[in-house]
Amino acid sequence: MLIIGYLVVILGCGFIGLYKAAQIKKRPKEIREMINALSLLDTEIYWGLTPLPGAFALIKDRVDSPWKEFFGKLEEKINKGDSASKAWSASIAEVRKFACLEDEDWKVIATIGKNLGRADRNEEHKQLDLGQKHLALLHEKTKNQAELKAKMWSYLGFLAGFALVIVIM
């Protein structure tokens, strides 16, 4: 019976470690997905002159969660009459808990929304380009760290489980 209890502790900690590792691995993927979404938005604004709700409706069908929900909420809020900057920050607040990004990533994403929809297409293009470059830098940084960190967490979980069992014994 005691052995089963020890096994539960080890597996529990191990799974926590694996979960954390999966979260870490997701971060660069989500940043990459956002860069792709901004590139699509840039195309819709610069070449298509598509109003934001229409552009967001197109993008939400081409990206995965959590950006799918993010752009869906943006579309809904702007159609209701909210300004783009207000809708952008409100959507970030709503989607944040479902994403694996960290504060520094959210800061860059939040900045992109501040002037969205308020300038001519050349200015919008510049702003979106700048936002993509910032995110690309973050992507490079997180991609290199993610593998190491993920490996560490996946071992750390089980090792912490073993350590806990030893202490209990």
Added chain:
Amino acid sequence: MKKNASPTSVVALDIGRWVAGPVEKVVQEGIKNISDKEIIEEIRLRINKPIMLRTNIREFFLPLKNPAGSNERTYVVTKEDLLTSLEKMTFSSIYAAEEGLRQGYLTLPGGHRVGLAGETVVEFGRIKTLKNISAINIRLAQQPEIDLADLLVSLLHKNKSFCHTLIASPPRAGKTTVLRQLIRLLSNGLPCIGLEGQVVGVVDERSEIAGMYQGVPSFDLGMRTDVLDRCPKALGIGILIRTMSPAVVAVDELGGVEDIEAVRDAIRCGVRVLATVHADSLEELKKREYLKDLLKTEAFERVVLLSRAYGPGTIEGVYDLDSGANLKPLTKVYNRTAGF
């Protein structure tokens, strides 16, 4: 909303949602207090001035009861009100309205027109954009049913082919409404006078005729109508003739030599032309340098003169340019106060 709100006040309440901030509440309240017999035509916002609402019979500034409820005061529009309203009207997408800003107008869903005034930014002699918007004029689009069968009869030859027709009227006299209805009649055909439907090509330079919003027309222009939206008339007429082979080409507000040349080309191609122009009278029309030739020579055969004598859409006369006769003396076409 009032219990027995008229269809127009429903449209007006809908337009109220396009203004932002405190203005929205003031406008919605103002609209609710208008009688069912009145038809709201315009809502004007001017910086540091009260909101003005114009109906078919009067104009007034919108009051907002102060918290004490004793006196009434007018609400003064701020710069922020204009900016947030513009943001709302463009769905936070100013870049998508660049061309409209250049020309001083926007089109809202439903075909409503928003005229803009402010500071123009000029580059190489061409307006680049409009900034510091100081006035917004929202013109409500309505589609009153007008019986134009009689008018149409006077615009047909004996063999039922359509005469080259120019509709002339001063501003706000129903020029575009009459044009729209004629396009629909020509497109659908009118069995009671033996007129078969025909392909009509519309060059809608200012998105006023079809009220296109994101490719969807707000007004019914008939079953056989093709619309080239936001295209300069001088270019669009040729494109339509080459690509859609229309029997009739319709355009709004002829305004320059290029437009006239394009109309002349269309007439030479055997296409019937229906166009509008700003003018108070036939005499004034004939004085226009660029129109003189078209009126004198082979081109236009009929001129329909409109006024607001009995409300917008009053037909002052239909002139046969060959004989100079007035084929249809002054008649009351529809009375908007009566709710037609």
